[in-house]
Amino acid sequence: MSNDSGPAQISYLPPTVNRSAKILIAGHFGVGKTTLVGSISEIEPLRTEEPITQASTAVDDLTQLPQKDETTVALDFGRLTLNERLVLYLFGTPGQRRFWPLWDDLAHGALGALVLVDTRRLDESDAVLAFMEERDLPYAVAVNEFTGARRFPAHEIRQALDLAPHTPLLLCDARARDACLDALITLVHYLAHRLEIRP
Amino acid sequence: MNGRRHGQELVRVYVRTGGRVRPSRELGLVTLVIAANAPLQGLDVEARRIAGLCRSQRSLSIGEIAAHLNLPPSAVKILVSALIDSGHLTVPPAPQQGDAPDIDLVREVLNGLRALRA
Ligand SMILES: Nc1nc2c(ncn2[C@@H]2O[C@H](COP(=O)(O)OP(=O)(O)OP(=O)(O)O)[C@@H](O)[C@H]2O)c(=O)[nH]1
Ligand SMILES: [Mg+2]
Numbered sequence: 001m002s003n004d005s006g007p008a009q010i011s012y013l014p015p016t017v018n019r020s021a022k023i024l025i026a027g028h029f030g031v032g033k034t035t036l037v038g039s040i041s042e043i044e045p046l047r048t049e050e051p052i053t054q055a056s057t058a059v060d061d062l063t064q065l066p067q068k069d070e071t072t073v074a075l076d077f078g079r080l081t082l083n084e085r086l087v088l089y090l091f092g093t094p095g096q097r098r099f100w101p102l103w104d105d106l107a108h109g110a111l112g113a114l115v116l117v118d119t120r121r122l123d124e125s126d127a128v129l130a131f132m133e134e135r136d137l138p139y140a141v142a143v144n145e146f147t148g149a150r151r152f153p154a155h156e157i158r159q160a161l162d163l164a165p166h167t168p169l170l171l172c173d174a175r176a177r178d179a180c181l182d183a184l185i186t187l188v189h190y191l192a193h194r195l196e197i198r199p
Numbered sequence: 200m201n202g203r204r205h206g207q208e209l210v211r212v213y214v215r216t217g218g219r220v221r222p223s224r225e226l227g228l229v230t231l232v233i234a235a236n237a238p239l240q241g242l243d244v245e246a247r248r249i250a251g252l253c254r255s256q257r258s259l260s261i262g263e264i265a266a267h268l269n270l271p272p273s274a275v276k277i278l279v280s281a282l283i284d285s286g287h288l289t290v291p292p293a294p295q296q297g298d299a300p301d302i303d304l305v306r307e308v309l310n311g312l313r314a315l316r317a
């Protein structure tokens with residue numbers, strides 16, 4: 001990796017781990033996705049970079065090889081080994097809208113998404129929620145409370161975001177491990193409940 | 200990342216995969232692979248880097264391989280796919296889940312997260 005800290009330490013999984021799951025950490029630009037992944041990952045968060053035209057054309061055309069000064073889209077992700085056979089990966093979705101084509105690939109096979117929102121910019125979350133709904137990707141909403149941001153009662157946030165009554169809404173500090181774990185637990189509890197009532 | 204260098208790396212990958220630009224199997228960012236201990240002679244540079252990074256008694260995901268080797272995930276999918284075909288890598292013998300998340304997997308994730316919080 002070409003970051004300043006040099007190559008990340010490689011942390012292999014034990015041979016018993018033979019199952020993996022994926023959850024997306026979504027939200028608009030600068031809402032705290034990378035911070036959240038960093039707060040709970042057991043490994044130093046990793047980054048991959050994909051040339052953007054390639055990502056959006058599904059690599060099926062050799063004439064569309066990357067141009068010299070092409071943009072790459074970065075994905076950051078972290079890992080949580082959950083037991084001796086199961087590992088969970090958390091992928092922060094790229095915030096900038098022009099990178100959204102890449103989300104499709106990311107969303108494929110994901111259990112669900114934790115959508116971070118900032119109460120100072122609730123309108124920017126609309127498109128993110130629409131994206132999840134169009135792909136039938138179940139989600140929970142976590143309000144990342146920034147210092148100095150005005151606090152709103154939950155029902156006002158629900159209304160502003162037009163959340164379905166069953167969609168979990170919670171507060172979270174993306175810098176605090178336990179708060180982030182609680183947010184994930186709320187999401188996955190909701191996912192399990194959905195599958196139980198609608199298998 | 201330096202865009203130009205990255206682009207050339209990618210071109211090499213495509214040339215070396217013989218112009219094959221789709222993986223021969225369905226691999227995702229979180230698909231786990233392990234090394235199969237086949238000799239690395241004869242492999243091209245990027246394939247050798249991947250096979251050299253993987254371990255026989257340890258697994259890594261496609262996304263981790265891409266991050267550690269500074270290669271685009273789409274290129275890693277193509278190369279890993281070829282390395283599975285050639286017997287250099289395998290996927291751990293296990294119920295790799297299908298597309299639809301199943302309830303047992305979700306419950307296991309939930310229990311695992313709760314255990315971390317305790
Ligand atoms: N006060 C406060 N600051 C936060 C919190 N979470 C993130 N930040 C800060 O907000 C800024 C953006 O956070 P990131 O985690 O980079 O946001 P992101 O969603 O990954 O951003 P993009 O990937 O660029 O879309 C950083 O400077 C963080 O330190 C939080 O819970 N509270
Ligand atoms: Mg980020």
